[in-house]
Amino acid sequence: MEAAHYVIRLMEQDDIPQVAQIDREAFPGEWVFRSQSAYRRDLGNSSVRYVVACKRGAMAEYRTQKTEKVSWFKRLFTHERAANVREDIVGFSGFWMMMREAHIIAIGVRDRCRRLGIGEGLLIATVELAQMCNANVVTLEVRASNEIAQRLYKKYGFQVTGRRPKYYSSNGEDAIIMSTDSIASMPFQASFQELRDDHARRHPELQLLIS
Numbered sequence: 001m002e003a004a005h006y007v008i009r010l011m012e013q014d015d016i017p018q019v020a021q022i023d024r025e026a027f028p029g030e031w032v033f034r035s036q037s038a039y040r041r042d043l044g045n046s047s048v049r050y051v052v053a054c055k056r057g058a059m060a061e062y063r064t065q066k067t068e069k070v071s072w073f074k075r076l077f078t079h080e081r082a083a084n085v086r087e088d089i090v091g092f093s094g095f096w097m098m099m100r101e102a103h104i105i106a107i108g109v110r111d112r113c114r115r116l117g118i119g120e121g122l123l124i125a126t127v128e129l130a131q132m133c134n135a136n137v138v139t140l141e142v143r144a145s146n147e148i149a150q151r152l153y154k155k156y157g158f159q160v161t162g163r164r165p166k167y168y169s170s171n172g173e174d175a176i177i178m179s180t181d182s183i184a185s186m187p188f189q190a191s192f193q194e195l196r197d198d199h200a201r202r203h204p205e206l207q208l209l210i211s
């Protein structure tokens with residue numbers, strides 16, 4: 001079996017600067033509502049969950065650095081490596097829980113890492129986390145013009161349930177509201193499992209570590 005290169009895991013405080021950077025890249029015009037301090041607040045909020053996709057090697061190295069007691073001398077010379085490690089988050093997604101609804105805040109992947117199955121992996125992790133939070137449905141808003149994201153969501157059974165006129169203040173664009181059927185229902189579970197297995201077959205280099 002091919003070695004995993006990317007890992008999807010829960011987001012941590014130290015990830016915030018990179019996540020904010022990806023947010024700015026992926027959502028020009030919207031990211032301004034999600035500042036670094038807003039992310040810090042969200043991580044302390046039990047109704048909010050975020051996951052990140054990162055390079056596996058980078059994560060292992062990062063964890064070693066966090067736990068190991070490093071002398072001032074070594075720190076001086078590992079600064080460069082730490083900076084490189086911090087560049088290795090490639091995508092993120094998050095949702096908040098309202099009653100039994102998991103509402104996706106955003107899913108974003110670095111431009112240079114798109115079309116590698118990472119966005120789909122983040123959506124799978126998001127739905128699985130929503131299931132763990134006892135959500136009944138997953139919902140979201142997406143720009144009417146964002147056909148790429150809508151295609152991803154439709155693949156996972158999201159249906160258009162409404163429209164918010166002029167929702168995006170940057171250009172007055174409408175938002176499409178999309179929602180799943182009950183994620184606990186047998187038909188959803190069966191189709192989700194099939195898609196998840198197919199994604200794992202096509203992307204053995206991507207590992208989900210969220211449970």
Ligand SMILES: CC(C)(COP(=O)(O)OP(=O)(O)OC[C@H]1O[C@@H](n2cnc3c(N)ncnc32)[C@H](O)[C@@H]1OP(=O)(O)O)[C@@H](O)C(=O)NCCC(=O)NCCS
Pocket residue numbers: 026027105106107108109110113114115116117118119120121141142143146148149151152155
């Ligand atoms: C939407 C986004 C997260 C997809 O991430 P990604 O890692 O490139 O997507 P994946 O490689 O996992 O593709 C998964 C599915 O998305 C759809 N998709 C992704 N890129 C696509 C493209 N260029 N054209 C058509 N469909 C595309 C397809 O359905 C694809 O499934 P397939 O491989 O069976 O065709 C990414 O394009 C992004 O960050 N966009 C900017 C932010 C955004 O719009 N977020 C969503 C709104 S909340």
